[in-house]
Amino acid sequence: MPSRTVEDYLKHLYLLEKGGQTPASQVAMGGLAAAVGVTAGTATSMVKSLSDSDLVDYEPRAGVRLTRAGTKLALQVLRRHRLIELFLVQTLGLDWSEVHEEAEELEHAISDKVLEKIDTLLGHPDTDPHGDPIPPSTGSPKQEKLTPLNDCAPNTTAKVARVRDQEPEFLQFVDKHGLTPGAQFTVESHTPSADAITVRPHDREPVTLGSAAAGKIMVKVGR
Numbered sequence: 001m002p003s004r005t006v007e008d009y010l011k012h013l014y015l016l017e018k019g020g021q022t023p024a025s026q027v028a029m030g031g032l033a034a035a036v037g038v039t040a041g042t043a044t045s046m047v048k049s050l051s052d053s054d055l056v057d058y059e060p061r062a063g064v065r066l067t068r069a070g071t072k073l074a075l076q077v078l079r080r081h082r083l084i085e086l087f088l089v090q091t092l093g094l095d096w097s098e099v100h101e102e103a104e105e106l107e108h109a110i111s112d113k114v115l116e117k118i119d120t121l122l123g124h125p126d127t128d129p130h131g132d133p134i135p136p137s138t139g140s141p142k143q144e145k146l147t148p149l150n151d152c153a154p155n156t157t158a159k160v161a162r163v164r165d166q167e168p169e170f171l172q173f174v175d176k177h178g179l180t181p182g183a184q185f186t187v188e189s190h191t192p193s194a195d196a197i198t199v200r201p202h203d204r205e206p207v208t209l210g211s212a213a214a215g216k217i218m219v220k221v222g223r
């Protein structure tokens with residue numbers, strides 16, 4: 001089994017590649033170092049060793065990209081992380097704002113046997129509590145076409161699909177105002193010059209968000 005450090009690098013690389021504008025774009029060393037929380041020098045020597053193991057393609061100055069083998073391992077780590085998060089919320093009753101930190105530890109420790117039992121217990125779910133897709137045991141997760149909330153015009157009706165921030169305070173805010181994945185809402189007003197969008201979750205009071213917060217909530221437009 002790859003070490004915890006290797007798994008963390010591969011996972012962060014995958015998330016950075018998917019966050020890029022073009023699919024499988026090369027990731028700059030500085031961005032990877034920041035995501036993992038190490039210096040650029042430390043990241044570079046680790047990436048060289050991952051390249052020796054054929055888990056990444058590394059071009060000095062251009063950046064780094066996962067190989068097919070690296071992508072496969074990264075997806076396995078994400079599958080463990082996201083299934084664990086859902087298990088902690090649905091089965092153990094933890095709050096969705098506190099499970100990310102727990103999953104960061106458990107994702108490196110859980111066996112395939114226990115993981116597949118959890119998957120069966122939960123009914124082979126597609127998404128974790130934050131709406132992030134759970135990769136299947138083989139292959140890539142389905143990518144749904146989603147829109148950032150701050151791109152929605154007034155009177156749009158939409159459903160929250162994914163919350164792209166794991167910070168407990170933000171998640172608690174989202175929960176308090178009824179904007180968790182699955183929630184329907186209507187955009188009441190959108191004033192880009194004031195950096196504000198006001199939405200009314202169905203059966204809740206309206207809430208106003210700034211564009212930074214609204215950009216972290218991904219929605220599916222329509223009923």
Ligand SMILES: [Zn+2]
Pocket residue numbers: 081085099100101103166
């Ligand atoms: Zn998480």
